[in-house]
Each structure stands twice: as C-alpha cells, then as structure tokens.
Amino acid sequence: MINSEKTFIITTSILCLSIAIGEPVPFLMQLDRWEVLLPSIGISAMHMQLLHNGMVVMFDRTDFGISNISLPGGMCRFDPSDTAVKFDCSAHSVLYDVVSNTYRALKVQTDTWCSSGSVLPNGTLVQTGGYNDGERAARMFTPCGYSETCDWIEFPQYLAQRRWYATNQILPDGRIIVVGGRRQFNFEIFPRPDYHRYKGSRFEFLRETSDGDNENNLYPFLHLLPDGNLFVFANTRSIVFDYKSNRIVRVFPEIPGGDPRNYPSSGSSILFPLDETKNVMEAEIMVCGGAPKGAFSRARSQHGFTRAISTCGRLKLSGSNPIWEMETMPLPRVMGDMLLLPTGNIIIINGAGSGTAGWENGHDPVTQPIIYHPFDRRFSIMSTSSRPRMYHSSAVLLPDGRVLVGGSNPHIYYNFTNVEYPTELSLEAYSPPYLSFTSDSIRPKILTNDKIVGYKRLFNVNFFIAQFLTIYLLSVRIVAPSFTTHSFAMNQRMVILKLLSVTRDGLTNSYRIDALGPSTAEIAPPGYYMMFLVHAGVPSSAAWVQIE
Known part of the structure; x- marks a missing residue:
C-alpha cells in the first residue's frame, strides 16, 4: 500500500498528462x-x-x-x-x-x-x-x-x-x-x-x-x-x-x-x-x-x-x-x-x-x-x-x-x-x-556526429529513433557543463540551435540532421558542450562537441 503523501510525490509527473487527455490514472507508476x-x-x-x-x-x-x-x-x-x-x-x-x-x-x-x-x-x-x-x-x-x-x-x-x-x-x-x-x-x-x-x-x-x-x-x-x-x-x-x-x-x-x-x-x-x-x-x-x-x-x-x-x-x-x-x-x-x-x-x-x-x-x-x-x-x-x-x-x-x-x-x-x-x-x-522506459520508443539515439562545430557553420548528426513523431517536436541543444559549488552552477548555459533539415535513410531507419552552429561566441563561448537531441520532450544521451 502507498501512503497518500508518497502517492502525490511519485505521480506528479504523470498527473499532468492525465489531466491533459482527460483520462483517469489507471495505476501508479514512479x-x-x-x-x-x-x-x-x-x-x-x-x-x-x-x-x-x-x-x-x-x-x-x-x-x-x-x-x-x-x-x-x-x-x-x-x-x-x-x-x-x-x-x-x-x-x-x-x-x-x-x-x-x-x-x-x-x-x-x-x-x-x-x-x-x-x-x-x-x-x-x-x-x-x-x-x-x-x-x-x-x-x-x-x-x-x-x-x-x-x-x-x-x-x-x-x-x-x-x-x-x-x-x-x-x-x-x-x-x-x-x-x-x-x-x-x-x-x-x-x-x-x-x-x-x-x-x-x-x-x-x-x-x-x-x-x-x-x-x-x-x-x-x-x-x-x-x-x-x-x-x-x-x-x-x-x-x-x-x-x-x-x-x-x-x-x-x-x-x-x-x-x-x-x-x-x-x-x-x-x-x-x-x-x-x-x-x-x-x-x-x-x-x-x-x-x-x-x-x-x-x-x-x-x-x-x-x-x-x-x-x-x-x-x-x-x-x-x-x-x-x-x-x-x-x-x-x-x-x-x-x-x-x-x-x-x-x-x-x-x-x-x-x-x-x-x-x-x-x-x-x-x-x-x-x-x-x-x-x-x-x-x-x-x-x-x-x-x-x-x-x-x-x-x-x-x-x-x-x-x-x-x-x-x-x-x-x-x-x-x-x-x-x-x-x-x-x-x-x-x-x-x-x-523512464515508458519514453524509450520516442527517445533519439545519436549514432554519429561532427565533433567540431564552427560558428554559423553547417554540421551533421545521425540518429536512430524507433517512433519518430514529427520534426516539429525535435530540437538540437548544446549544454555547457557547470562548475557547481555553494548552490551556484558557474558557466552553465544551454543554446537551442537552428535545425535546417531532417532526412531519413530508408534502409537503416535512421535519420540525418543538418543544423547550424551557434551564431557568436557571446551566445556560446568556445569549448566543449554536451549536445542533446530532444524529441517530444524526451532527450537522447549527449554527444560531446567542441565549439570553435
């Protein structure tokens, strides 16, 4: 049995989905x-x-x-x-x-x-x-x-x-x-x-x-x-x-x-x-x-x-x-x-x-x-x-x-x-x-990517996804890892990059992204970033890229 306090905690993240579609939650899932x-x-x-x-x-x-x-x-x-x-x-x-x-x-x-x-x-x-x-x-x-x-x-x-x-x-x-x-x-x-x-x-x-x-x-x-x-x-x-x-x-x-x-x-x-x-x-x-x-x-x-x-x-x-x-x-x-x-x-x-x-x-x-x-x-x-x-x-x-x-x-x-x-x-x-494993079907998996990304330069990412919903739910994001101490994550930043196109390889069911590197060093200082693909609110694991 799950007590009422804990029930609220572990179901918070799925209640929003339940309310959005107007259906009751049939069971509790953490x-x-x-x-x-x-x-x-x-x-x-x-x-x-x-x-x-x-x-x-x-x-x-x-x-x-x-x-x-x-x-x-x-x-x-x-x-x-x-x-x-x-x-x-x-x-x-x-x-x-x-x-x-x-x-x-x-x-x-x-x-x-x-x-x-x-x-x-x-x-x-x-x-x-x-x-x-x-x-x-x-x-x-x-x-x-x-x-x-x-x-x-x-x-x-x-x-x-x-x-x-x-x-x-x-x-x-x-x-x-x-x-x-x-x-x-x-x-x-x-x-x-x-x-x-x-x-x-x-x-x-x-x-x-x-x-x-x-x-x-x-x-x-x-x-x-x-x-x-x-x-x-x-x-x-x-x-x-x-x-x-x-x-x-x-x-x-x-x-x-x-x-x-x-x-x-x-x-x-x-x-x-x-x-x-x-x-x-x-x-x-x-x-x-x-x-x-x-x-x-x-x-x-x-x-x-x-x-x-x-x-x-x-x-x-x-x-x-x-x-x-x-x-x-x-x-x-x-x-x-x-x-x-x-x-x-x-x-x-x-x-x-x-x-x-x-x-x-x-x-x-x-x-x-x-x-x-x-x-x-x-x-x-x-x-x-x-x-x-x-x-x-x-x-x-x-x-x-x-x-x-x-x-x-x-x-x-x-x-x-x-x-x-x-x-x-x-x-x-x-x-x-x-x-959660419940999102695995729509989770991107980066297969290959350009390791060095230039400012305003085209770069490519190849990825696999079991159930690709739509390009409008896909984004490319770079995240600078933080130095964290005393409640502040120094140097932390995220940049959402411009996505130009997505093409499908029918033989492998994989996809290729063409995207643009950040516009300026003021927006993304040079250095190493984690690059995530996010699809329908579900991120891939990151690949490292160097912005230069």
Whole structure:
C-alpha cells in the first residue's frame, strides 16, 4: 500500500498528462528515481566539474582533517599553514568515472575551501582561489584517461587578489573572469595580463551590495549575456556590467521582498536557454530560494532557524522597463542547486527548509527535488532521496541525462557520529521522468556526429529513433557543463540551435540532421558542450562537441 503523501510525490509527473487527455490514472507508476551510486568516495563533494571525457573532478577542502581515502603510492602533503593537519597522507580530491562508477584519488596541495572554477576552450579545468594558502592559487586539471596519472598542477600565488567565495565565468574570447570574494570588491582576468603588478579592476557594485560581516553578496551570480556583457546579481540587486570598460550599462529593480539571495543566504540562479531558432534572441534570468534577512545571525546566535524563502523571480532583460515576475515554489529552500535539464526545464535539488549556509546553520533538509516548467510556469514535486544534502553539497548534469549529487558537510571537520547531519561521502544519481522506459520508443539515439562545430557553420548528426513523431517536436541543444559549488552552477548555459533539415535513410531507419552552429561566441563561448537531441520532450544521451 502507498501512503497518500508518497502517492502525490511519485505521480506528479504523470498527473499532468492525465489531466491533459482527460483520462483517469489507471495505476501508479514512479517515473523518476534515485540511486545510490557509491556509499563513499572518501571525500565530501563540495565542488564538482564534469569534463568532456566523461569524468567528474570533485574536491572538498584540505583543512577538514584526514579524509577517508589515501593518496596513492604513499604520497603525502606537508602544509605548515594547514589549520587541521599539517602532515596529511589522505586525498581531498577525486576523479570519478561515470561509466565504470569508480574513482581514484587526486593530490591537491593548497586549500580549495569555497573556491571557484571554469573550463578553458581546450577542456582544461582552471580552478581559482580558496582559503589560507589557497586564497591566491590557480590550479589546472587537464583531462586524461581514468587509468592515466594526470593530476592537479598548482600555481600558489598566481591570482592578483585573494579569492574566497568568488565566482568565475568563461568569456567569449576564452579567458575567464573571476569576480569578488570575501572583502574583495574587484575582479580579475585569467590568464592575467602580461604586465607587472597586475591587481585586477575595482568593482564598486560589490562594495555597495555588501551587508556587513555576513556580506550576502559572496558567490555573486554571473551570467554571460548574448551581447557579451555580464548579468551580475548580488544580495538583492542586479545589473548589466560591461567588464571591458568597467562600467554598469543597466540597473534593474531590486528583487521583491528585500531578502538577500547570495551566500550565506544561498539562493541560486540560472540563465534560461538561449534560442537561436527565434528571430530575436532574448535573455531571461531566474533566481530562486535563499534565506530571509537576519537568518544568518539568528542561526549563529542559536536563536532558531528561520524558514527559507519560497519565492523565485524571473527577469526578462530586454525591453525598456524590465520587472521581476515572482513565482512561489511548493517547498521553501535554501542552499538548493539549480540546473538546466536537457528539456529546458529546471531542477532545484539539495538544500534545507530553514536556516542558512554556514556551520550548523541549516535545518529541515529538503530531500525532494522540484522541477520547474518555464513555458507554463508550473512546479512538480519529485521523489524523495534518503540522504540529506545540506551545506557543502553539489550537483551536476551528466551526459546520460541524470543528475549527479554528492557532498554535504555542515561541520568544521569530518564528523560522522553524534550529530544530526553526519558528513556525507556518498554519491547519488537522480533520474528525471524523461529517463523512464515508458519514453524509450520516442527517445533519439545519436549514432554519429561532427565533433567540431564552427560558428554559423553547417554540421551533421545521425540518429536512430524507433517512433519518430514529427520534426516539429525535435530540437538540437548544446549544454555547457557547470562548475557547481555553494548552490551556484558557474558557466552553465544551454543554446537551442537552428535545425535546417531532417532526412531519413530508408534502409537503416535512421535519420540525418543538418543544423547550424551557434551564431557568436557571446551566445556560446568556445569549448566543449554536451549536445542533446530532444524529441517530444524526451532527450537522447549527449554527444560531446567542441565549439570553435
């Protein structure tokens, strides 16, 4: 027997179909599901980045203490400035192979706590900042085979300023902008300009949005816009920023409610898919969740946990008078991760129902993701995970359409006993309803594709599908994999490409697509993307393409 609460959760995704066709649901079918992939990877996955070879780099911080995985070959690190353990033979980073569901230890030397990252056009992960001896560090990880020995390469004093709680964004020319950080009202460019004593550039907007010691503008939300400028959201305010000339070109109204949305209030934000099939390219932002003003100080002083924010704001950036349009989530959430699914829907996953980010500051874990359907502005409550994912959890979209979830450690050190929310070392995968076997007949399968896609250049994709309904239900989408930490998926973006034609091969029952690459590097910066075919709301597994 299924209790009434659980019945609502697992049937949400099929009720809409039932209502649409006017038929009752004859039986209950759980179309989405959770799966524990590994009970432990030895570390708590505070930061995650999917690479174009199907591996995921994960790491926490070096000053959590001894982790549960040893460095290989008897390696150790000696760090006299480490606040937890100065001689450490355990790892604080791992490389996870999605296909084989295995992992191996990586060696990171400097402290990566609350750092940021982006992937260069050649596929190398650039990871910036952190705490203590890592605050000015730049680290690079170049993908290799799982059995090979690639590892972190570090440049401990590379950055112009201390970067703790900063945000990164890949730029149209392949460089990376690194914005903010604790008491850093400035930004800098990676790789740094080739002149002496480069200190970055002042960014007074961050000073203006700082909220005292809490700040509430850390990990500012950055989105690269189709015109090449940046959308920047900090605390309650947002602007369009021309980083080349260091000037604000547009100021938007404050998000209604007056409550902060950035760390430690820790809401999240996404840029809606950019659609090349439309005559006019529109950019729209969404900001969801967070903690009300004063929640951080109340939690720290043990005066209680304040209910998280349940609202989302949508902001279309075009037009003469943009205004926030507010939505209400079915579940309040702080520290939730927002990811674009291949369908263009948005999943909000992980987090808490009350409190804020910070040590022991969160309560009431929210173990049910919600999926937001932008077209009809509808939320669906999904199935429940068995594992709370609180402070220091993360999530990324995988090429097979699942969402990889890891991390959660709301304690100063690793702590597994006598605490309400133990340190979580496991990995889970969440499968949205579109991965149900009930959709297999209309699911595209990419057979071959052009590996390199040029701007405004024709490219081809060959695919198979058992039941092709119509070309009008088919789309080609590229998704930039995110660097996810602290409730924000940096560099995440989706572009819907222009589909020119679909032809059928009668002998093999396969199909060929002719499509156009993205128009500009401002719309899709150079680099590796997951390319999905979506048919009638059902995505294929992704093929990797390099935009150049």
